[in-house]
Amino acid sequence: MSRGEVETAGVVGVVLAAGAGTRFGGGKAVARFQGERLVDRAVGTLVAGGCDRVLVVVGxxxxGAVRHAILVLNPEWRSGMAGSLRAGLLAAGEAEAVVVTLVDQPLIGSEAVRRLVDAWRDGARVAVxxxxxxxxxxVLFSRTAVADLLPTLSGDAGAREFLASRADLVSVDCTGTGRPDDVDTVEALRRLSS
Known part of the structure; x- marks a missing residue:
């Protein structure tokens, strides 16, 4: 497993994939959907959506190896999503913007990523x-928003409270570009596949 930090990379994509996937029965990131591992699918979506580099936070x-991505180890993955988000944001270094997605949402489309990046280019500091x-x-965070977000992260809530508190949050309509269905169980993955 490699570790890396992206010093300056324009827009960096971050895939959160560090959890144990207990409800799934383990191994969620490497489960297959339409012939592709969930982790590879998430990376491909970020690359196709315009991210210059992609980090996958694991724990x-x-x-194993993930094409077009740098693996970032979160040794404190048991602490919840906030720890993984923190690890990914810190590894993104001086990225101008960071686009965060979850490994267990295989129907998210690259067009959604592209629309967030376009919103950032139009001046959005935080876009969802x-x-x-x-x-x-x-979700996209500009470099200045990342600096504001990092001190607020704790537990399993991720950035939810931070987003709720932002008056400058830009909502980007991605209806029709895909769906944000979570795959928390093997049965949920089967339903998406049928």
Whole structure:
């Protein structure tokens, strides 16, 4: 498992994939959907959406090599999503913007990523994808927003409270570009596949 830090890289994508996937029965990141591992699919979505580099935050599971990505180890993955998000944001270094997505949402489309990046280029500091008016992933943080976010991260809530407190949050309509369905169980993955 390699570790790396991206010093300056424009837009960096971060895939959160460090959890044990207990409800899934383990190994969620390497589970296959439409012939592709979930982790590879998430990386491909970020690359196709315009991210210059992609980091995959891992912890509970050794996912092996991931094409077009740098693996970032979160040794404190048991502490929850906030720890993994922190590890990814810190590894992104001086990225101008970071697009965060989850490994267990295989129907997120690259167009959603592209729309967030476009919103950032138009001046958004924090942007979140919405589907039929509901906030979901991916989420984009500018470099200055990352600096504001890092001290607030704790537990398993990730950036939820931070996003709720931002008056400058830009909602980007991504309806029709894909769906943010979570795959928390093997049965949920089967349903998406049928």
């Amino acid at each position: 509970a599971l050794d996912v 994808a919405t589907y039929d008016g509901q906030r979901a992933h991916p």
